[in-house]
Structure formats: C-alpha cells, structure tokens
Amino acid sequence: MRVKARNDDSFGSDIMIKITRLNDKEFVLNCELIELVEANPDTRVTTTTGNKYIVKESVEDIVAMTKAYKREIFTNTNI
Numbered sequence: 001m002r003v004k005a006r007n008d009d010s011f012g013s014d015i016m017i018k019i020t021r022l023n024d025k026e027f028v029l030n031c032e033l034i035e036l037v038e039a040n041p042d043t044r045v046t047t048t049t050g051n052k053y054i055v056k057e058s059v060e061d062i063v064a065m066t067k068a069y070k071r072e073i074f075t076n077t078n079i
Contacts, residue, residue, distance in 0.1 A: 019057050029053070033048050
C-alpha cells in the first residue's frame with residue numbers, strides 16, 4: 001500500500017493513492033472520486049466521472065489506502 005503524504009513531492013502536491021494497472025504501470029488516483037471498487041475477478045475501480053480502471057491491488061488494498069488517505073486528511077495538523 002502506498003499513500004502519498006502532503007510533504008512528499010514525488011507525484012504532486014495533493015494527497016492521492018498510488019495504484020498499478022495490470023501492465024505494471026503505476027498511476028495516482030484521487031480517491032475522493034472513487035464511486036465503486038469491485039473484484040470480478042480482477043479489481044475494477046470506477047470513478048464518479050465514469051472512468052474505469054483495472055488494477056492489480058485487491059479491493060481490500062484499495063479500501064485500506066482510502067482509509068489511510070482519509071486518516072491523513074483529518075489528522076494532519078500542518079494544514
């Protein structure tokens with residue numbers, strides 16, 4: 001699980017989750033836009049904008065990353 005912290009400039013200034021496509025290409029996703037995550041059998045992430053991504057991470061991993069993202073947002077006192 002990889003969650004970008006606000007102080008880490010490795011892939012932008014916003015807090016996002018880093019996930020991997022089936023072709024091993026990593027990308028970051030604004031998890032505020034996640035509408036649906038399902039395993040069928042591959043994990044598919046659907047956003048509120050209608051985009052769909054097939055990723056290597058499990059549903060449980062995506063949920064854990066999203067929880068860590070939310071935790072960082074609501075407990076960060078440096079904002």
